[in-house]
Amino acid sequence: MTVDISEDELLTAIGRVLSGTGPEVLVPVGDDAAVVRRGAGDLVLSTDALVEGTHFDRAMSTPRDIGYKAIAASISDIAAMAASPRYALCALTLSDDVDAGWTMELFGGMREASDEFACTLIGGNLARGADVTVAITVTGEVARGAAVRRGGAKPEDVVVVTGTLGGAAAGRRLARRRAPWTEDELDAIHRHERPAPRVGEAPVLARNGATAMIDVSDGLARDLARLCEASGVGVRLDPAAVPAHPAAAEGEALGGGEDYELLATMPSAGAVVDAASELADVFATPLTAIGTITTEGLQTVDDSGKTHPLEPSGWDHFA
Numbered sequence: 001m002t003v004d005i006s007e008d009e010l011l012t013a014i015g016r017v018l019s020g021t022g023p024e025v026l027v028p029v030g031d032d033a034a035v036v037r038r039g040a041g042d043l044v045l046s047t048d049a050l051v052e053g054t055h056f057d058r059a060m061s062t063p064r065d066i067g068y069k070a071i072a073a074s075i076s077d078i079a080a081m082a083a084s085p086r087y088a089l090c091a092l093t094l095s096d097d098v099d100a101g102w103t104m105e106l107f108g109g110m111r112e113a114s115d116e117f118a119c120t121l122i123g124g125n126l127a128r129g130a131d132v133t134v135a136i137t138v139t140g141e142v143a144r145g146a147a148v149r150r151g152g153a154k155p156e157d158v159v160v161v162t163g164t165l166g167g168a169a170a171g172r173r174l175a176r177r178r179a180p181w182t183e184d185e186l187d188a189i190h191r192h193e194r195p196a197p198r199v200g201e202a203p204v205l206a207r208n209g210a211t212a213m214i215d216v217s218d219g220l221a222r223d224l225a226r227l228c229e230a231s232g233v234g235v236r237l238d239p240a241a242v243p244a245h246p247a248a249a250e251g252e253a254l255g256g257g258e259d260y261e262l263l264a265t266m267p268s269a270g271a272v273v274d275a276a277s278e279l280a281d282v283f284a285t286p287l288t289a290i291g292t293i294t295t296e297g298l299q300t301v302d303d304s305g306k307t308h309p310l311e312p313s314g315w316d317h318f319a
Contacts, residue, residue: 004305036087036122042147044140046077052095052131060175062285063102065193067109070134073217075117076197076260078140080215082148082206085117085199090124091135098132116197146206148264153212153231157265159271159291160205162198162279165220166248167191169256173246188247195260201285205264208275213264219255225298225312229264237300237310239292255313265293 048054050070058066075085091108094103105120114121119138122295173190181189197215205213214227220242228235244253266272269289276287298310 005203007168021198022207039141041141041143042083044081044083044142044144044147045137046074046140047135047137048074048077049133049135051133058132061193062109063105064109064112066134066203067106067111068113068194069109069137071113071138072117072121072195072197073109073119073258073260074136074138075113075119075140075199076195078138078216079197079199079202080148080262081142081164082146082202082210082213083140083142084203085119085138085140087104087139088119088121089137090113090121091127091133091137092124093127093131093133093135095130095132104263117197133279139173148202148210148211150214150227150230151232153227153233153265153293154267155293155295157211157236157267157293158269158289159224159235159263159265159293160272160275160287160289161220161243161263162201162215162259162285163259163261164243164248164286165216165250165254165257165259165261168195168258169252169259170245170247170249172258173249173252182247184246188237188245191245192258195258197260198262198285201279201283203276204263204278204282205262205287207264208278209267209271210264210275211267213262215230216259216261216263217257219257219313220259220263221254221310222257222312225310227263227265228293228298231293234294234297235291235299235310236294236307237298239300240303241288241290243286243288243290251313281289 050066052058056066070089078085109199110121121291167188168191174181175189175192212227212231213221216223224235239254242253266275279285279287299307300310301307
């Protein structure tokens with residue numbers, strides 16, 4: 001089935017689904033480019049893409065879920081800098097077998113995620129290609145000089161993570177299996193289809209002194225290795241302390257990917273306690289200490305205190 005209306009007609013229909021405008025949007029969708037008025041803070045920008053056959057399967061996911069996930073994944077990068085999302089653009093490539101109804105449902109999911117996380121979807125581009133690709137660019141804002149980067153971790157910092165890990169990987173695996181599913185398995189499938197970027201939680205970690213932060217998109221082990229490399233430090237990780245989702249299989253909490261939880265380093269145990277208390281009270285989000293930053297080397301420690309090399313396993317687009 002092919003798109004059954006013209007490009008201009010489809011763009012007009014999509015324009016009705018987008019998030020509209022606020023007083024700071026000077027030129028909305030419909031022109032050559034959008035124009036917005038800057039705030040007083042630093043501008044944070046990120047872009048990401050979901051590619052059919054790599055990140056999603058149209059036979060397994062609804063277009064609404066794909067659209068929601070595309071926005072949520074990009075917003076997670078903004079949150080990892082302790083910034084607030086502001087605007088989103090979508091560059092969408094459609095294959096010949098995609099119709100207008102599917103496309104409108106995709107944008108419906110984008111609109112839903114944008115509204116949920118206080119982001120305005122203000123335009124983009126349409127193109128034809130062999131496969132569907134949903135490329136999202138998000139801008140955000142953070143107070144001047146307040147962005148939390150990957151490169152600030154210091155020896156003796158405490159490594160923490162929000163929520164649980166391995167749920168998305170479990171959901172991806174379980175979605176290929178036919179029902180029935182348990183309650184935990186259904187929750188894992190939901191996490192795979194509808195990730196929840198920690199937009200509100202990130203500023204809490206920043207206010208409590210987070211020295212470095214990254215979102216767990218490609219697996220805990222791989223993203224922790226990236227944080228350590230950027231900071232020029234090592235880590236001693238306690239795998240037994242890693243909060244695994246109840247449906248996660250062995251290895252999925254460390255290397256599953258697409259959890260979009262926050263992995264951060266905190267300057268002291270007291271800062272962890274304060275941040276954990278606030279996150280529990282305001283968001284009901286757990287915060288777990290899982291290791292300690294060292295001067296060098298990526299290691300795990302077992303129950304007997306013996307150390308082992310930490311393999312940075314996880315998602316690699318070019319593997």
